[in-house]
Amino acid sequence: MTTVLESLNSGLQRAFSTDARVLLLGEDVLDPYGGAFKVTRGLSTAYPGRVIATPISEAGIVGLAAGIALRGLRPVVEIMFGDFLTLAADQLINHAAKFRWMYNDQARVPLVVRTPMGGRRGYGPTHSQTLEKHFLGTPGLEILAPCAVGDPGKLLSEAILTGEDPVLFIENKLSYLQSIHEPQSDTEFEITQIEAAQPAQGVPGARPTPVYLLRVHGAPPPVITLTCYGYMVDLARQAAQRLAFEQEVFVEIVAPTRLAPIETGAILTSARQTGRLIALEEGGVSFGWGAEVIARAAQALGPRLLAAERLGALDLPIPSSGPLEAQVLPDVERIMRISQKIV
Amino acid sequence: MTTVLESLNSGLQRAFSTDARVLLLGEDVLDPYGGAFKVTRGLSTAYPGRVIATPISEAGIVGLAAGIALRGLRPVVEIMFGDFLTLAADQLINHAAKFRWMYNDQARVPLVVRTPMGGRRGYGPTHSQTLEKHFLGTPGLEILAPCAVGDPGKLLSEAILTGEDPVLFIENKLSYLQSIHEPQSDTEFEITQIEAAQPAQGVPGARPTPVYLLRVHGAPPPVITLTCYGYMVDLARQAAQRLAFEQEVFVEIVAPTRLAPIETGAILTSARQTGRLIALEEGGVSFGWGAEVIARAAQALGPRLLAAERLGALDLPIPSSGPLEAQVLPDVERIMRISQKIV
Amino acid sequence: MPPTSNDFNEMLYRRLYLIRLFEETVIENFVKGVFYGTTHTCLGQEANAVGVLTGLAAQDIVFSNHRSHGHFLAYGGDPRSLFAELMGKASGVCGGRGGSQHLHWRNFYSNGVQGGVAPVGTGMALAEKFKNSGAAAVVFLGDGTLGEGVLYETLNMAALWQAPVLYVVENNRIAQTTPVELSLAGSIPARFAAFGIPVGELDTSDVTEILPEAQARLSAARNGEPQALILHTCRFGPHSKGDDTRPTEALAEMRCRRDPVTIQASRLEPSARLKIERETQAVIHAAFQAALEDPFPTDLDLSENLK
């Protein structure tokens, strides 16, 4: 079974072998270390000169890579921990993401910035966060997040090889070691893969990105729509199974891989049927991805949305201590509780 | 009539005269210039040595001020344009806002970072944005935004004088020159001032912050709740008047001054009565403040929320050209259209 | 053209004068409300733009900042499209989207966030190096912009990876209203040297002194040794419009001693000079008028999901 880490690593390998314009910059990305989480392992050996170990300069690296992209190459930046994206916020928001539109579509920025988010490893307040919410809604910036379903490596390699606009690619530390569930062969869930609608011309994200629909094999029609991304898909799966077998509550999981620009087609289709929508995320619950999802559902469905809920981390820093961290982050129990509450 | 600018300026003066621990740091804040938007005018003359003109170092200034605050003084930072808050994102999110909680409540950070947001002056893509959405939902960070109702200067001086946790204080360039409407004497609107519920102990924002409720004088009960903050309150007023007089559609405007931690009590009370909720903001509509408002309303009201809408800027950079800028930013016409659509 | 010929001197004068007239036209007409937003003119600093950019090769890249009109025109940009951009017209450099501080045409770029252009321009230089195109990049910075940390991240990487880049610091000793003494500790050249970047320094408004120094540094940069050039210069006008807090005597003295246009004019035959001025006046006048008459951009083509 392939893990998410292996899949991402081969996605990078594929991108490097397919297109000589692909470069990678990041801290400690060279072999034998191969990056703090090993996603780049083997790359610098196979493609010397195209993998560049950088100083600890997150803003500088992203700015440099934006310049590299403006001149027709396809740089990938690894930010060692997603927590440090804050240092590159200006380069992402006021530079890379703006160039295309403010230069009247006369320039493109095929840049991918990848980074791992997430807690549950006790790394504490500055190394455990899920910060993509602070970048959602940046005009010109596409945000993708693979989960352990389908083909994370393909999501990455296509962003690198076929994207023309900046992409923020959100990985998750715990996801890395998960085995990937293949839609065709998953033994627990019936998995349907559909494509998110492409945003309008002129808006980033004009590449197919999959949305996965998961239902427990052989279950009756779902009564709740659970939408989530990244590592939360795994927790949702566990909750869905237990809800089905322990409570006879049947849910459909809708797992997009593109967070922004948001496309809620599949979520709304499902929520129209169930009338009940829960948005899950690992980031702090306020002002996150789930807020946009629920808002769009409320706007689109009106009173047909019988119940809406969100679950995310508590609005607190992520503590280092295991028992405290477990209280702050969303878990299977809480997914089950919130689901039971609204049926 | 007092303008918002005058009120903020006297709020600063009051803070300086009340407490010798108050300092201000910012670019070009010294007299005779008194800051790019003149909010600090007179201050350096009256309080020499306590107003410090800084180099162009947004991250450094905010970090420095966080350190100053940690040691018991009460620094205020002016960021010349809100667009440049991105440069201080790491200092705000990973430093200032985290210290208190991650240090186990053994440290406090009474820091106020003020900055003007907003467009409609043709300043173009990097000087016209409304970026507070990227900071909403940061644990430990309170975000306030005055409007031309009540007492903006008091909101500011109390944040400086009585706050113990970092505050991001969002001003608006067009608001500066607006005359302030006094709740007691407003000729067009009946204005009720209530206090937002205070967040739990241990969460920032534990100071009273006003919420203003506005109804056209003598109008019948409202059928729509319009919620908004900052300069949008003015556009909402204009729209509300025209809706009342031209269309006989009556709305209630609910204008909080605290954006985060969010407190939706007054919004929900109103929306429960009207069943129809519109959230307005000047920032790009996706993943903004309005998303959180609508999501909370959908969760709290369920099917009693008959209709929900949002209006904000298009999800694009803000163009410099006047006619283009007008298309991108929300306006009175669009508020009226969206209101008519849901009644 | 041999660098001492009359033709050469006239060519330089034509460029300086074009920029001067452009900027004066901007300042003069701003009050009339024909432009959007704000602007930053380079009055007094024209010799930097012309001196540095006259020696540019076609494939070379320029990354400029908020004070970019001179750079744009010295690069060869069309005055009409720049006027039009300031007016928010469809014919503008960026169709009116960018305005004064956000330009892109051919290999010319600018952005209005201080300091952030440094890594981007340096990344461009590195890309060209990777492509073996032989192109170099010029990044313009102000003295005040030396406050931004990302610049130092960039200098480090430029030196480590030998980016073909020339950093030009236009030190007009002021940032908006803040004198360099209040914003800058230590020494400007030392800030580049500390990262192993060779630095040149000139204190002149004479374009013929700047040009060879810039040329030499640009070719050193092209060979993979990033360079810095500090140009001590004088800002004659306000930071943007009417926001000058400096004493008028100091300004007058500056104008008298350090006017790049006057300095270069003295090298021309009066008749040649007059001819250039007349022709340039006509060019600027026509450009301004044409831009004035150009249409505004039509409605944004917006899809449903943006509304």
Next chain:
Amino acid sequence: MPPTSNDFNEMLYRRLYLIRLFEETVIENFVKGVFYGTTHTCLGQEANAVGVLTGLAAQDIVFSNHRSHGHFLAYGGDPRSLFAELMGKASGVCGGRGGSQHLHWRNFYSNGVQGGVAPVGTGMALAEKFKNSGAAAVVFLGDGTLGEGVLYETLNMAALWQAPVLYVVENNRIAQTTPVELSLAGSIPARFAAFGIPVGELDTSDVTEILPEAQARLSAARNGEPQALILHTCRFGPHSKGDDTRPTEALAEMRCRRDPVTIQASRLEPSARLKIERETQAVIHAAFQAALEDPFPTDLDLSENLK
């Protein structure tokens, strides 16, 4: 205590040895799963912590980074509360919230985001200056951290405003796995000097050499002249746990030549040394055991609106 007395040497040894044992206990027990998260030990660098912080006044401030155990212990922090913090216990320095990289006790602070501690520590120094308290601040930085731009913003302001601050760069010539040659162009001292900050440099593991130099710089800083001290040093252990990519011979050679504990041990009578070691072993053992038995934090006290 006169700085050459036996007592003084013993005191220094006791501090060095305490840190050494603490760190060894951490590394040894990490695999057993008693700690949360990750950790960065200062094995080999103990003399920096002790040399710099032994001369601190009570009101002085320390801002440390990810590699903070030695600094914390040299500052006078309690080993038990540090063990407990790493174990996520309620009795930890920050009740388990912070973990290894996020400490605060008295005037000691640390944070795990590289570079960001520089402005915060400097702001503290400025606050103390404003309050006329006479306190100075020490900010610890690694060589790799010199890549972060905010550091240079800070140096500029520290020099402009004469902050009573001492920047200590522990140059172990490596950042995680990246050798200094790959991450650092130019020269470290020049980077401080460029901002007008006087710099001292020592290449030693001898605490008795570091101590007077740090003392002198700290008092200069206290008088309003910010200072830098570059300490060339050796990291004996992995960056965090088991992630060392350096050749073992180089490490062995380093341990043999540059062990601050051995160097200081040679100044002690064998019996005095043994006594200190035994006592310190008991202290560390007791601290570790006590921390192990300490309770975990109880449930967060959460209000409804956080749920």
